[in-house]
Amino acid sequence: MKIVVLMASPNVNGSTHLLTEAFTEGAQSKGHDVQVIDVAHANVQPCTGCVACGYEGPCILHDSMDGIKAAILSSDMIVFATPLYYFGMSAQLKVVIDRFCSFNSSLHAKHMKSALLAVAWNSDAWTFEALSLHYKTLVKYCHFDDKGAILGTGCGTPSMTRHSAFMEKARALGASL
Ligand SMILES: Cc1cc2nc3c(=O)[nH]c(=O)nc-3n(C[C@H](O)[C@H](O)[C@H](O)COP(=O)(O)O)c2cc1C
Structure with a gap:
């Protein structure tokens, strides 16, 4: 199947990238076609809330989101890859998700598979509580078929991540698809 990964860390060689790479290797080992989009460095303007699109129609903004939208709508699975920023997703990812507004119905109708890859400094049990809940809510609302989350x-740091068990978990998630 075709998988699109929205990689939303500004650090191109950081920990989010490492989990993305491991996941990609696992998925490719099973013959899946993986496209990683560096949304953190894409030119995506925030939704203006004008709702000229009527939640399904042309957006008044024309930027990198045109290509990101096309990639999502031609894929079978969407993967959100983000560092934890103040216990939520990165702003770079949130900006992209808000722009789903103009293809809201098309996205829901696709029943895409989905997954979350996230990294954080903290190790407390509650570290990912808010992000997990946000992801689960998006899954419900967007009619995604959740395939798992690597938290x-x-x-x-990249060194901490490279030596963590999460690299293998991300690879295994990719290979489980
Ligand atoms: C702006 C900012 C906010 C952060 N907020 C959190 C946080 O709320 N909880 C946490 O555990 N780590 C937090 N971190 C640490 C990052 O999530 C962590 O270092 C992660 O590995 C960065 O991933 P990257 O290498 O892909 O950039 C924050 C880092 C930054 C720069």
Whole structure:
């Protein structure tokens, strides 16, 4: 199947990238076609809330989101890859998700598979509570078929992440598809 990964860390060689790479290797080993989009460095303007699109129609903004939208709508699975920022997703990812507004119905109708890859410095049991709940709510609302979440606690630097069990977990998630 075709998988699109929205990689939303500004650090191109950081921990989010490492989990994305491991997941991609696993998925490719099973013959899946994986496209990783560096949404953190894409030119995506925030939704203006004008609702000219009527939640399904042309957006008044024309930027990198045109290509990201096309990639999502031609894929079978969407993967959100983000560092934990103040206990939520990165702003770079939230901006992209808000722009789903103009293809809300098409997205829901696709019943895409989905997954979450996330890294954080903290190791407390509650570290990912808010992000997990947000992801689960998006799954419900967007009619996604959740395939799993890798919640990398204690992944504060690339070295910590490389030596963590989450690399293998991300690879295994990709290979499980
Ligand atoms: C703006 C900012 C906010 C952060 N907020 C949190 C946080 O709320 N909880 C946490 O455990 N780590 C937090 N971190 C740490 C990052 O999630 C962590 O270092 C992660 O590995 C960064 O991933 P990257 O290498 O892909 O950038 C924050 C880092 C930054 C720069």
